[in-house]
Amino acid sequence: MFTAALNSLTADHKTAVETQLSAWDAGTCPKWRRVAVNIREEVALQPRDFTALLTDFATELVSAAVSPESGWVKACRQNQFRGAAMPPPLPTHLGRAVPIGNYAAIISDSPSVTLTPDVCEQMLRDIHLAGGTPTPREARILQQARLGRYVMWAAFDATHPNQSPFDYIPRTTDAVRTALGLGECRETVTFILMTYQSTGTGAPDPLHRPTIGEAANYCWYRPNPDAAAHHGLTEPLSPNPLGLAPVPEVVHREINGDTLTFPLYLAV
Amino acid sequence: MSASAPEPVDLGLKHLEGQSFEAVTTWLESALRAQVPLPTIVPDEMPEAPILRLERGLSEITRQDLRNACRTLVRRYVRQPQDDDAYIGALLRLAKGLNLTDLVTDLHTLAANHAVLSALSQSQVKSILFTLLDLRASLPLAFWKSLAASLPDALSLIAFSGLLRHGYEPALQVLHALPDKQTIADSLYIILKQHAKLLNPTEVAKMTAVARQFLSSCKPQIQQALQEWVDENPAVVESRPAAKISFSRLLLDTALAAYATKIGGQPYNLRPVSARLVPQTLPCAA
Numbered sequence: 001m002f003t004a005a006l007n008s009l010t011a012d013h014k015t016a017v018e019t020q021l022s023a024w025d026a027g028t029c030p031k032w033r034r035v036a037v038n039i040r041e042e043v044a045l046q047p048r049d050f051t052a053l054l055t056d057f058a059t060e061l062v063s064a065a066v067s068p069e070s071g072w073v074k075a076c077r078q079n080q081f082r083g084a085a086m087p088p089p090l091p092t093h094l095g096r097a098v099p100i101g102n103y104a105a106i107i108s109d110s111p112s113v114t115l116t117p118d119v120c121e122q123m124l125r126d127i128h129l130a131g132g133t134p135t136p137r138e139a140r141i142l143q144q145a146r147l148g149r150y151v152m153w154a155a156f157d158a159t160h161p162n163q164s165p166f167d168y169i170p171r172t173t174d175a176v177r178t179a180l181g182l183g184e185c186r187e188t189v190t191f192i193l194m195t196y197q198s199t200g201t202g203a204p205d206p207l208h209r210p211t212i213g214e215a216a217n218y219c220w221y222r223p224n225p226d227a228a229a230h231h232g233l234t235e236p237l238s239p240n241p242l243g244l245a246p247v248p249e250v251v252h253r254e255i256n257g258d259t260l261t262f263p264l265y266l267a268v
Numbered sequence: 269m270s271a272s273a274p275e276p277v278d279l280g281l282k283h284l285e286g287q288s289f290e291a292v293t294t295w296l297e298s299a300l301r302a303q304v305p306l307p308t309i310v311p312d313e314m315p316e317a318p319i320l321r322l323e324r325g326l327s328e329i330t331r332q333d334l335r336n337a338c339r340t341l342v343r344r345y346v347r348q349p350q351d352d353d354a355y356i357g358a359l360l361r362l363a364k365g366l367n368l369t370d371l372v373t374d375l376h377t378l379a380a381n382h383a384v385l386s387a388l389s390q391s392q393v394k395s396i397l398f399t400l401l402d403l404r405a406s407l408p409l410a411f412w413k414s415l416a417a418s419l420p421d422a423l424s425l426i427a428f429s430g431l432l433r434h435g436y437e438p439a440l441q442v443l444h445a446l447p448d449k450q451t452i453a454d455s456l457y458i459i460l461k462q463h464a465k466l467l468n469p470t471e472v473a474k475m476t477a478v479a480r481q482f483l484s485s486c487k488p489q490i491q492q493a494l495q496e497w498v499d500e501n502p503a504v505v506e507s508r509p510a511a512k513i514s515f516s517r518l519l520l521d522t523a524l525a526a527y528a529t530k531i532g533g534q535p536y537n538l539r540p541v542s543a544r545l546v547p548q549t550l551p552c553a554a
Contacts, residue, residue: 069305112451114425116398137454149312185309217305
């Protein structure tokens, strides 16, 4: 797919893209080497969408207004949600693992909330200490706040699509980072494990198969090699002593927490 | 998909080492505008988070440059407060994360200028005031009182939080002005709950007693949240009598004597109860 898209570019654009990918291949940064591999291995984009993404990237490269890395990120932002929309039956429950400080900042940043990030983080910890089920007031705050920003990545359990994916992953930072392939995550990170429903008012619609367009410079993304699949797959990190299986993943647009389910878990 | 050997983790912020201050500042601004790639834990992590996570691994001089770059960008914004909401949010959360308490003066100057503050987006007003609160800035009571009177309804609770730093009485006095909204009431309850945790039981009891006096002046939703908090906190702290300690010198002496015998050392000499008050005989100088 990559080759077909590359070949459909103008000669200048094709050269610019090939040269940049080769530079990443030969560079010292393993992260950008991996991004270059991901671009070549992506099979979830329609040919015209792949061409559009590479054209935008080449345009950035040729203009040289920003660094090639920033140019790639910029091009990706213009080409998000191009992966196929997931057809029914949808998994009813989706899950997200978010560092607690980040979720607190997202809640605090939500228009309906007037609590500082520190207060929001303390609230999340209080909920956890109380067993994970918020009081009605806490629940309303969480439901009216955003669940994520811009592009939201969500996981689900293919075998038990009506349950939280975190019901089948040990709720520890190590297990969560391993299963979801979160390679930048240190063991000291505290995650909030949130589960929300994919149906009902405020639910995400549609769910898309993720592509390099959403991943951009996130080098821990792995293109699902199955072109016909309706979702992506994480690549568990080594050494994976528990033998955790790859987790199906989708992306969707920003939503509020209307369909959040409780309890809310912390992974430490 | 099969698990592969982990690739080396990102290069972090090491590329900033040896860069000029101007280059660090330019990079920081682009990073906070999400225009340059950052090593995020999850793809949609906020841009300041990886910077805060990784800056500790930099050399002291680069860390200092990063802090000064953050100061420069905040001061640039204070001088000309017009910018993108997401960028300002990230910049001020970074300033808070780096604990740049000296910026309190700058942000206070900005926030105290009603004409400028009222022209900013609600998101930026929130970011500025949240930073002042989370940096634990000690700002004048008059500043928060003035904000309580001027902030739009949706943000009025921020002034309440600021007033609470000066004690519960000035804060409770503005409760009657809070809008009758569920979202405000829910947040008020959380603020009161967390504040009470910082107080000792006697102070909580006093605050509860004072809060009761303000109940009737609050609008229904606010009143309900306050009532809920009052009900959960006892207004009276039971005074506990000091514990009585029964002490028998005789029993202690007996036990010490038995112990001395057991270890076979010097025999324990019983002394009168007031022995410690008896002047010791000093050895005579030769």
